[in-house]
Amino acid sequence: MVQDITLDKTACRGQTWPLSIAPMMDRTDRHYRYFMRQITRYTLLYTEMITTAALLHGDRDKLLGFSETEKPLALQLGGDDPAHLATCARLAEDWGYDEVNLNVGCPSDRVQHGHFGACLMAQPALVARCSRPCARPPHCQSP
Numbered sequence: 001m002v003q004d005i006t007l008d009k010t011a012c013r014g015q016t017w018p019l020s021i022a023p024m025m026d027r028t029d030r031h032y033r034y035f036m037r038q039i040t041r042y043t044l045l046y047t048e049m050i051t052t053a054a055l056l057h058g059d060r061d062k063l064l065g066f067s068e069t070e071k072p073l074a075l076q077l078g079g080d081d082p083a084h085l086a087t088c089a090r091l092a093e094d095w096g097y098d099e100v101n102l103n104v105g106c107p108s109d110r111v112q113h114g115h116f117g118a119c120l121m122a123q124p125a126l127v128a129r130c131s132r133p134c135a136r137p138p139h140c141q142s143p
C-alpha cells in the first residue's frame with residue numbers, strides 16, 4: 001500500500017525537507033538540478049562541492065548561477081579557512097541560496113590534499129569555526 005507522506009510545504013528557508021539529493025561532484029550541476037526539479041518539488045537540492053578558492057578567484061556567475069526553478073537549493077562549500085568561508089557564505093546569500101553546507105565528508109586524496117572534506121573531522125574546533133559562517137545566512141534566521 002502506498003502511504004501518503006505529509007509534506008511541510010512551507011516555502012520557508014531553514015525548514016526541513018523530507019528528502020534531499022546529495023551533493024555530487026560532476027553530477028549535481030545546474031542542468032542536473034533543473035532536470036531533478038521536474039521530478040520533485042519537495043526535495044532540497046545541492047550543488048556540487050565548490051571550493052572557496054574557486055569562488056574567490058574564479059568565475060562566480062558560472063559557479064553560482066542557477067535557475068529559480070531549482071530552489072530550494074543548498075550550496076556546498078569546500079574549504080578550511082573561516083574567513084574565506086565567511087566571504088563565500090555571503091556570496092551564497094547574495095545569490096539567493098537557501099542554505100550553505102560545509103563539506104566534511106569527502107575522503108578523496110585530492111580533497112584531503114587541499115585540507116578540507118573528511119580530514120577536517122580530525123579538527124573539531126576548526127570545523128566549528130568554519131561552520132559558523134556557513135550556518136543559516138542572516139536573512140534565513142528565525143525572528
Ligand SMILES: Cc1cc2nc3c(=O)[nH]c(=O)nc-3n(C[C@H](O)[C@H](O)[C@H](O)COP(=O)(O)O)c2cc1C
Nearest residue numbers: 022023024025026027047048049076103104105106
Ligand atoms: C559521483 C559522486 C560525487 C560525490 N560528490 C560529493 C561532493 O561533492 N560532496 C559531498 O559532500 N559528497 C559527495 N558525494 C557523496 C554523496 O553526497 C553521498 O553522501 C554519498 O553518495 C552517500 O549517499 P547515500 O548514503 O544516500 O548512498 C559524492 C558521491 C558520488 C557518488
